[in-house]
Amino acid sequence: MHVICLTGEGVFLYGTQAINGKGHLSIGGVDTTDLVKEFGTPLYVYDTALIKEKINAFKNAFRAFDNLEWQVAYASKAFSTIAMIQLIDEQGLSLDVVSGGELFTALKAGLSPERIHFHGNNKSADELALALDAKIGAVIVDNFFELELLEKMCSERNQAIDILLRVTPGVEAHTHEFIMTGQDDSKFGFNLDDGMAERAVKQAMTSDHLNLKGIHSHIGSQIFETDGFARSIQVMIHHADAWRREFGFHLEVLNVGGGFGIKYTESDQPLPIRNYIETIVQTTRKECARYQLSMPAIWVEPGRSIVGESGTTLYTAGASKTIPGIRKYLSVDGGMSDNIRPSLYQAKYDAICANKANEITDTEMTLAGKCCESGDILIKDAFLPESCTSGDLIAVFSTGAYGYSMASHYNRIPNAAVVFIENGEVSLAVRRESFDDLIRNDLPIKKLSRRD
Numbered sequence: 001m002h003v004i005c006l007t008g009e010g011v012f013l014y015g016t017q018a019i020n021g022k023g024h025l026s027i028g029g030v031d032t033t034d035l036v037k038e039f040g041t042p043l044y045v046y047d048t049a050l051i052k053e054k055i056n057a058f059k060n061a062f063r064a065f066d067n068l069e070w071q072v073a074y075a076s077k078a079f080s081t082i083a084m085i086q087l088i089d090e091q092g093l094s095l096d097v098v099s100g101g102e103l104f105t106a107l108k109a110g111l112s113p114e115r116i117h118f119h120g121n122n123k124s125a126d127e128l129a130l131a132l133d134a135k136i137g138a139v140i141v142d143n144f145f146e147l148e149l150l151e152k153m154c155s156e157r158n159q160a161i162d163i164l165l166r167v168t169p170g171v172e173a174h175t176h177e178f179i180m181t182g183q184d185d186s187k188f189g190f191n192l193d194d195g196m197a198e199r200a201v202k203q204a205m206t207s208d209h210l211n212l213k214g215i216h217s218h219i220g221s222q223i224f225e226t227d228g229f230a231r232s233i234q235v236m237i238h239h240a241d242a243w244r245r246e247f248g249f250h251l252e253v254l255n256v257g258g259g260f261g262i263k264y265t266e267s268d269q270p271l272p273i274r275n276y277i278e279t280i281v282q283t284t285r286k287e288c289a290r291y292q293l294s295m296p297a298i299w300v301e302p303g304r305s306i307v308g309e310s311g312t313t314l315y316t317a318g319a320s321k322t323i324p325g326i327r328k329y330l331s332v333d334g335g336m337s338d339n340i341r342p343s344l345y346q347a348k349y350d351a352i353c354a355n356k357a358n359e360i361t362d363t364e365m366t367l368a369g370k371c372c373e374s375g376d377i378l379i380k381d382a383f384l385p386e387s388c389t390s391g392d393l394i395a396v397f398s399t400g401a402y403g404y405s406m407a408s409h410y411n412r413i414p415n416a417a418v419v420f421i422e423n424g425e426v427s428l429a430v431r432r433e434s435f436d437d438l439i440r441n442d443l444p445i446k447k448l449s450r451r452d
């Protein structure tokens with residue numbers, strides 16, 4: 001990662017991003033102005049070399065420990081498409097899915113089902129049937145309704161499946177409250193504090209078809225410290241020990257979820273992946289030694305930290321409006337329909353004018369989206385060159401996670417295209433939607449007919 005100083009404040013360039021001789025932003029050796037000539041805007045661009053670098057950071061962090069079993073399951077909610085899952089497959093990771101749609105995508109991409117872990121707080125019978133038909137690796141059971149439903153379905157099919165129980169460790173991650181998940185008041189998981197998790201473990205252990213392998217917790221997302229992970233591990237192992245003594249529970253797998261923070265703007269200072277993994281492994285070892293438990297396999301589920309920084313969204317600037325003494329708005333041809341995060345979480349991003357990347361960025365502008373919502377603002381205080389105007393190319397950085405995957409059709413705006421770039425080669429990963437795609441499932445109005 002390197003920095004170009006345009007304002008004195010500095011703008012980070014991620015992965016293979018560079019400013020070429022024409023003063024244009026390039027990614028993976030490809031000029032972004034050439035990219036948009038071919039694929040249009042808005043365009044999600046993924047630097048796949050950077051994705052691989054992030055994956056290797058996880059692998060290397062785990063490989064530094066001897067005698068350790070581990071799995072890295074990419075949380076596909078961050079960004080799931082056939083090409084992305086194929087990249088994950090090629091890199092040998094496991095996969096976390098949370099819906100029938102994500103599971104279907106993974107299977108269609110050809111990922112081995114045994115590497116798939118199925119999450120979700122309200123899995124339907126149809127979704128569980130898809131998972132059982134495919135013989136996926138594990139279901140992470142979230143609640144009693146699911147525990148009973150899965151047992152019943154497995155019994156009817158005479159099929160067994162490995163499960164983990166998702167527990168809520170009562171740990172509040174230091175992050176936006178909308179993306180905290182480990183606190184007691186959460187829709188996810190069995191609470192540890194009030195005995196709910198203990199009842200679930202007991203129930204799962206009496207099951208004839210569910211092989212209880214271990215427990216899972218996920219305390220939140222975009223976390224910049226390691227304490228929350230350490231505390232949740234301490235709490236989980238404390239309970240695992242009690243369950244072992246009381247009813248012979250054996251912790252084979254400890255899944256600590258994802259949530260590792262990334263850089264969106266210069267104020268974000270993410271920790272190296274190694275630091276999180278060291279804390280997770282060392283805390284687990286220490287706590288297991290304290291209770292004389294054998295070391296479980298450690299599973300993690302990074303989403304954002306694998307794909308976030310590798311994504312850049314390219315927009316074309318259009319209308320602008322200057323309100324003297326107040327602000328200048330510059331509108332782009334996308335917005336909350338391709339990136340809901342600023343409106344949903346007040347998330348902050350950095351941007352540059354990609355075709356004027358060497359010009360001084362001395363003018364404050366508010367980058368607005370094109371949706372019919374006052375709140376559709378991508379960046380409130382972007383610093384761009386004074387000359388940046390309609391027709392120019394805007395690149396918003398670090399949009400690889402929860403951008404495309406949370407895109408909507410609000411205002412019937414078609415979803416943007418996605419390209420992957422590496423070593424000067426570009427491949428289209430998702431075609432741009434057309435207006436015809438938007439109305440594909442619409443049916444014309446019919447006269448209402450009585451049903452009796």
Ligand SMILES: Cc1ncc(COP(=O)(O)O)c(C=O)c1O
Binds near residue numbers: 221258259260301304
């Ligand atoms: C259970 C679970 N695992 C993994 C993730 C991935 O989180 P992140 O993208 O922050 O790594 C999430 C999302 O927060 C989650 O809910």
Ligand SMILES: N[C@@H](CCCC[NH3+])C(=O)O
Binds near residue numbers: 402
């Ligand atoms: N979608 C969220 C994070 C939630 C992840 C899933 N539990 C984000 O964009 O930050």
